[in-house]
Amino acid sequence: MKLGEIKNHEHELYFFQLRIGFAGCVVLAAFALLFLRFFQLQVVQYDSYATKAEDNRISIVPIAPNRGLILDRNGVVLARNYSAYTLEIFPAKVRDLERSIQELGEVVEIQAKDRSRFRKLYTETRNAESLPIRTRLTDEEVARFAANRYRFPGVEIKARLFRQYPHGDLAAHVVGYIGRINQKDQEKIAEQELEANYRGTDYIGKAGLEASYQQELHGATGFEQVEIDAAGRGIRTLARTPAQAGNNVTLTLDIxxxxxxxxxxxxxxxxxxxxxxxxxxxxxxxxxxxxxxxxxxxxxxxxxxxxxxxxxxxxxxxxxxxxxxxxxxxxxxxxxxxxxxxxxxxxxxxxxxxxxxxxxxxxxxxxxxxxxxxxxxxxxxxxxxxxxxxxxxxxxxxxxxxxxxxxxxxxxxxxxxxxxxxxxxxxxxxxxxxxxxxxxxxxxxxxxxxxxxxxxxxxxxxxxxxxxxxxxxxxxxxxxxxxxxxxxxxxxxxxxxxxxxxxxxxxxxxxxxxxxxxxxxxxxxxxxxxxxxxxxxxxxxxxxxxxxxxxxxxxxxxxxxxxxxxxxxxxxxxxxxxxxxxxxxxxxxxxxxxxxxxxxxxxxxxxxxxxxxxxxxxxxxxxxxxxxxxxxxxxxxxxx
Amino acid sequence: MALEIAAFSPRRLAAFLLAGIDGTLLALSLGLVALGLATLFSASYEQPARVTAQIANLSVALVAMWLVARIPPQTLMRFAAPAYIAGVALLVAVALVGDVANGARRWLHIGVTRFQPSEMMKLALPLMLAWYFHKNEATLRLRDFAIAALLLAIPVLLIARQPDLGTAVLVAAAGFYVIFFAGVGWKLLAVLGVLGLASLFPLWGMLHDYQRRRILMLLDPTQDPLGAGYHTIQSTIAVGSGGITGKGWLQGTQTHLEFIPERHTDFIFAVFSEEFGLLGNLVLLTLYALLIARGLMIAANAPTFFARLLAATITLMFFTYAFVNMGMVSGILPVVGVPLPFISYGGSALLTLFIGIGILMSIHSHRRLVQT
Missing domain, CATH: 3.40.710.10 (DD-peptidase/beta-lactamase superfamily)
Incomplete structure (x- = not known):
């Protein structure tokens, strides 16, 4: 071996090791950067991220109270509630509403009437958590949806109470009716500082006694803390405050x-x-x-x-x-x-x-x-x-x-x-x-x-x-x-x-x-x-x-x-x-x-x-x- | 009789098995794998079979490492050109007849299984370039670097076209490391750097929409919280909410309530970080740093130009995977499909990694044999 070659080798090795050292510095710098980022996330901004994780995890689910009944002077029921299943969409959790509704239509019957009503509700009540696409589902439809539920994140079956007026148009101007809370109702509720009590409420009295005795009939909303997963499905209940039903209102009127x-x-x-x-x-x-x-x-x-x-x-x-x-x-x-x-x-x-x-x-x-x-x-x-x-x-x-x-x-x-x-x-x-x-x-x-x-x-x-x-x-x-x-x-x-x-x-x-x-x-x-x-x-x-x-x-x-x-x-x-x-x-x-x-x-x-x-x-x-x-x-x- | 029995004693068997195995590298990589299995167990509570599958993958990878560790570097050199040529050929085959998944053509069908040739390039390219530089060691000139750049560009462009930007960047990085350690001048390096940055602009035009969205999303993930930003938002929440000490093993709410997407593979670091906190991250960073330090040390002491280049490059590849993955999960790098080395679930990645470890071991154990 020639001397020059050895020297050259040593020279080369020296340069190589210099570069190794440089690479080591880059690695250290990069890891330091990562550590700083972790420090920022896990120490400096910990509170904010911990809250976000909790918000992710825990959903406060309001429990709407049962609305009070309206009775005539002899106790005849003029307005009552009955329970029925509805199919509800959580718009915030659905990426493509139109397509979801289209696909839902293959599982349960959705008429043009339902669509137009949903569209109307959707434009009127932007901030609602969930909106019904179909009401009064049959048991068979409930079963069919349950089997296909995995296909529809953000769509759920809910048991809801519906208002019913058994006497139809008799005394309609007295009893009035309820309807979905709209922007104007929302403003009124905000004005009276009742938002918390209306968080689970979708309906409000619009006319007649249903409107004038709204406060009495409404009741107090209950709350449930539910742990949810990323798809919004409830895993378990952590705490629960039951709702208090609204008051029954008895009239002087004889039906x-x-x-x-x-x-x-x-x-x-x-x-x-x-x-x-x-x-x-x-x-x-x-x-x-x-x-x-x-x-x-x-x-x-x-x-x-x-x-x-x-x-x-x-x-x-x-x-x-x-x-x-x-x-x-x-x-x-x-x-x-x-x-x-x-x-x-x-x-x-x-x-x-x-x-x-x-x-x-x-x-x-x-x-x-x-x-x-x-x-x-x-x-x-x-x-x-x-x-x-x-x-x-x-x-x-x-x-x-x-x-x-x-x-x-x-x-x-x-x-x-x-x-x-x-x-x-x-x-x-x-x-x-x-x-x-x-x-x-x-x-x-x-x-x-x-x-x-x-x-x-x-x-x-x-x-x-x-x-x-x-x-x-x-x-x-x-x-x-x-x-x-x-x-x-x-x-x-x-x-x-x-x-x-x-x-x-x-x-x-x-x-x-x-x-x-x-x-x-x-x-x-x-x-x-x-x-x-x-x-x-x-x-x-x-x-x-x-x-x-x-x-x-x-x-x-x-x-x-x-x-x-x-x-x-x-x-x-x-x-x-x-x-x-x-x-x-x-x-x-x-x-x-x-x-x-x-x-x-x-x-x-x-x-x-x-x-x-x-x-x-x-x-x-x-x-x-x-x-x-x-x-x-x-x-x-x-x-x- | 007694002597003969002694010849087949357990101690001798152990000596045979451990010949060429570097204890430090093995301990560090197995430490990482152990952390990975623990995290994987937490991330796949609904599918515990994943953990056993990963252990099976590990066994295969360890056998491969053991075999590779006994192959002298000179022998490895012989594989360089054939592996590279085969890799490029397979990439061309993918471009022509590959399977399409998620809008990208990355897979090649071989019998019952699918194979990603780009994965193979992660080792084949550094091998090829290290061999090329070694062969021309005495007369390295600008021309050689130009040829090396060409050898680098062919597979990288093929992979980028699939498109698989993440792997393309990683393969390019591997090639770049070889060129860097081969001794390309700093001035040339600076010019290359500028050229590289300039090439980003036409490259932007080549990108698919979802790739552009991922990069733009880094600037403001909240723009599309349910779409491109979702991964990053949820993984940073997981990391941040881990705090200093973490939520505890199996206690990560983000993980267990399925808020973290791809939580056993690319985003497993979010699970780890949520459950073990800043302290856990520190342990992980330390293990990686030690592993890299050991690798660089082996490279520095390697006897031949080929061994040096290969050892340094493989080591920096480990670093690159770890950095890109953790950077992506913690929201400072765009989302690219890079698994966290030794931690993420997946057989082929683990195989590649332990072959890399085996190469390092081989280089280490043959450091004197060649010099004399």
């Missing part, structure tokens, strides 16, 4: 009476409110037409919604609290009461009724051509003389009328325990000032006072206001806030809360004036405009018919029912309380476009009273069918 009343309406549109004068408890509450609240529970399908929402009959409108109508002649007893109380008239004050009242160059016609002749205060009510009240209103002046009628609750919300009540209009110069913009419209004209006297003009009240005013009159001036709920039961503790009647006003009225007006109203049903409807009644009662114009008549033009389109015909009204001496019920009926009050509305009132006071069930055929138009012989009775 049998309600059924009698609704049947009496038949296919006609209108409203009826029956109140117990001594407490304000609502016995029957009708708004026709109604709707089937069961349609709304699982999210109403767009077709049914369009049908309900676009119907000219407006079935979703709660006419009893939100429909406003001129009271027509049912206003007259209160006018008479005002006249007596304010000393404007005595029972003996009489006029000669020529069939019209001339004021400011305008002729205000009586509905009876030629007039009623000699009319005192008693006859003015019994025969319903318009002329008498034109003159009376003019004598009293609008301010006195408005202030007196306001005490009876006309033109202000009754405060009934339902949402969506309208206030109506109690006409006065102040109201007109506020209502209109242009100065010439804002001025109150004396001529406008004249038609106020017969319940026309700007007068516009809700049926509940008419019923409350009558109940107040029947209770000698004691006005109770109308209410549908009498007791609330806590199912868990058995505790029962009675909601006490709320006396909102005590109108000081002279007993002799009360006695006179009630006697006159009794006369209506004995010898006056209500006599035919109340012939041979086995109880005493005081009533008043009313006919409210839907369209104004020109000077000299005569109203002819047959010539007027059905929807422009007069509304038929009737108010009645019974028995006369110690009234147990006061009710107001309005039949839209029903014509004379005595003809359409009064027979319904009679049917309801017969059932309530005597337990007499009407014959279905006569109650629901309309009698043919009155003959000329009865014309006199029926003018008002």
């Amino acid at each position: 049998k009476l309600q059924e009698v009343a609704e049947t009496a309406f038949g296919e006609r549109r209108g409203a009826l409110v029956a109140i117990e004068p001594s407490s304000g408890g609502v016995l029957a509450f009708v708004s026709k037409p109604g709707f089937d609240p069961n349609l709304f529970v699982e999210g109403i399908d767009p077709a049914s919604w369009a049908e309900l929402n676009n119907s000219a009959d407006r079935p979703l409108n709660n006419r009893a609290i939100a429909g406003i109508y001129p009271p027509g002649s049912t206003f007259k007893p209160y006018m008479a009461m005002a006249a007596l109380e304010l000393g404007k008239r005595t029972p003996k004050s009489a006029i000669n009724d020529p069939g019209y009242f001339e004021f400011g160059g305008r002729r205000f016609r009586d509905s009876k051509a030629g007039g009623h002749g000699y009319v005192d205060l008693y006859k003015s009510i019994v025969k319903s003389s318009d002329t008498y009240y034109y003159i009376l209103a003019n004598d009293m002046g609008i301010d006195a009328i408005a202030s007196f009628m306001g005490k009876f609750g006309f033109g202000s919300k009754s405060g009934i325990d339902l949402e969506g009540e309208a206030a109506g209009v109690l006409p006065s110069p102040e109201w007109k000032q506020k209502r209109f913009r242009r100065p010439e419209q804002q001025k109150w004209y004396a001529g406008e006072t004249v038609s106020i006297g017969i319940g026309q003009g700007y007068n516009a009240y809700t049926p509940i206001q008419l019923a409350v005013a009558l109940a107040t009159l029947a209770a000698n001036g004691d006005m109770y806030r109308p209410r549908l709920v009498s007791t609330i039961d806590n199912v868990r503790t058995g505790e029962r809360r009675h909601l006490q009647p709320v006396l909102v006003n005590r109108i000081p009225l002279k007993p002799e004036n009360l006695e006179f007006v009630k006697r006159a109203m009794a006369g209506v049903n004995q010898e006056g405009t209500g006599a035919r409807a109340f012939s041979s009644a086995q109880y005493t009662s005081g009533g008043k018919t009313g006919t409210a114009q839907v369209i104004g008549m020109k000077q000299g033009e005569k109203y002819d029912e047959k010539k007027v389109a059905e929807r422009h015909r007069d509304h038929s009204l009737f108010i009645v309380f019974a028995p006369l001496e110690s009234p147990q019920v006061a009710l107001a009926v309005i039949v839209e476009n029903g014509g004379f009050g005595a003809r359409a509305a009064a027979p319904i009132a009679r049917t309801v009273l017969d059932y309530y006071l005597l337990g007499k069930r009407p014959e279905l055929s006569s109650a629901s069918s309309r009698k043919p138009a009155a003959t000329a012989h009865h014309e006199e009775e029926e003018t008002d």
Whole structure:
């Protein structure tokens, strides 16, 4: 071996070992980098990652409480829950929703209706944990899905409670319905700081008592800590706080009476409110037409919604609290009461009724051509003389009328325990000032006072206001806030809360004036405009018919029912309380476009009273069918 | 009689079996394998058969190591060119008739089993290059490095085209290490480095969408938490939540609730780190560091140019696998399919690793025989 070669070798080896050393340094540096990274993750950011791992592992699963029941006064169930299986999708855990739904359709039946509903729910409730794609699965479908479950991460079968309204559209406007919580509901819940209690809740009361007693019915949400795996499947329960069911709500309403009343309406549109004068408890509450609240529970399908929402009959409108109508002649007893109380008239004050009242160059016609002749205060009510009240209103002046009628609750919300009540209009110069913009419209004209006297003009009240005013009159001036709920039961503790009647006003009225007006109203049903409807009644009662114009008549033009389109015909009204001496019920009926009050509305009132006071069930055929138009012989009775 | 019996005594048998076996390397690698089996047991609680399968793999790998350790480096040299040529041929075959899985053509059917030729290249390429440099040791010039670069580029491009970026990078790294230790000048190295970086840009265009996503995802894994970012997010949570002491063996929630994907193979380090914490990681890093130190020492003392290059390269390969895998699991490197050496489940990887260990042992035990 040459020396040079050895040297070269040593030189090379030296260089090689230098590089080995360099590589060793790189390795150390790289491992130091890794160690720093581990230190960062496992020491510096440990808390954050430990929390993330726990969040991964433990899922707080809310347990939705069972919703409370709604029962009528006799314990008949109006809203209940039943258990059914639903197929639910957790959108956050599903990568391709459309494809998953497509594949699910091969396992269980999924109709286009289900898809469109799911899509609607998905857009409306973005933050929901899970949404149902199918409800009410059969046992076979449950089994079939269970066998294919591994194919569908993020899809689960859930046993859910569904709301059901066993009476369908009966009392639908009272009971209302629940529906999925939407963005607006969510905001409301947040406003009331109830998010925690609603974490497991998907449904909320949307209308009727379901909405107004939402808090009572809802209950308290329970929570379960569940260990879950990466696919979101629960492995075991770590801790559990049970849910507390919502309270049961018992109504003052009698569902049998309600059924009698609704049947009496038949296919006609209108409203009826029956109140117990001594407490304000609502016995029957009708708004026709109604709707089937069961349609709304699982999210109403767009077709049914369009049908309900676009119907000219407006079935979703709660006419009893939100429909406003001129009271027509049912206003007259209160006018008479005002006249007596304010000393404007005595029972003996009489006029000669020529069939019209001339004021400011305008002729205000009586509905009876030629007039009623000699009319005192008693006859003015019994025969319903318009002329008498034109003159009376003019004598009293609008301010006195408005202030007196306001005490009876006309033109202000009754405060009934339902949402969506309208206030109506109690006409006065102040109201007109506020209502209109242009100065010439804002001025109150004396001529406008004249038609106020017969319940026309700007007068516009809700049926509940008419019923409350009558109940107040029947209770000698004691006005109770109308209410549908009498007791609330806590199912868990058995505790029962009675909601006490709320006396909102005590109108000081002279007993002799009360006695006179009630006697006159009794006369209506004995010898006056209500006599035919109340012939041979086995109880005493005081009533008043009313006919409210839907369209104004020109000077000299005569109203002819047959010539007027059905929807422009007069509304038929009737108010009645019974028995006369110690009234147990006061009710107001309005039949839209029903014509004379005595003809359409009064027979319904009679049917309801017969059932309530005597337990007499009407014959279905006569109650629901309309009698043919009155003959000329009865014309006199029926003018008002 | 007594003497003859003594000739077949257990002690003699042990001496025969242990001839050429380096105790340090064996202890370190078996220590790592032991940690791996413990972790694997935890990661495959629902499939305990994996542990026994891995033990079977280990037996095969140990036999291979034992055999290789007795082959002198000169003999190994003879395998270099045929192994390389066969490897390239197989890669071409894959490109033509290979099986497609997950959108990549990587597998070759041989009878009942499938075979990944790129795995073989991990050893065949360094062998080839070490042999080439050894052959031309006396007259190494720029031309030789250029040829070496070409020998490197052929298999790397074939693997990258499959596409299997992870393996391509690892094979390229192996080739690069040989060139580096062969003594390529620092200036040239710097130029190569710049060229390498520049080649990333056209390479980006060659990448599949999922590969680009994996790289982009590193910048912000939360962008796609259910998609490309899922692996990294869940594995960093596992590592981070392990804390200093870990959650304890078999107690990892991320592992046992199946939040960690591929938890017995590429992501087994997340399981280990979750259950044994920073202290466990330190132990693991130390074992690797010692193994690498031992390997580099053997390389430094190796008698021939070939042995030196091969030993150093194999050692740095161990380092590269370990670093890339742990970097990927802890979220500082993109997700590429690299198993954690000696720990991850898998027979072929274990075989390759222990053959590597066997080569190191052979080089070590033959260090004097050749020099004299």
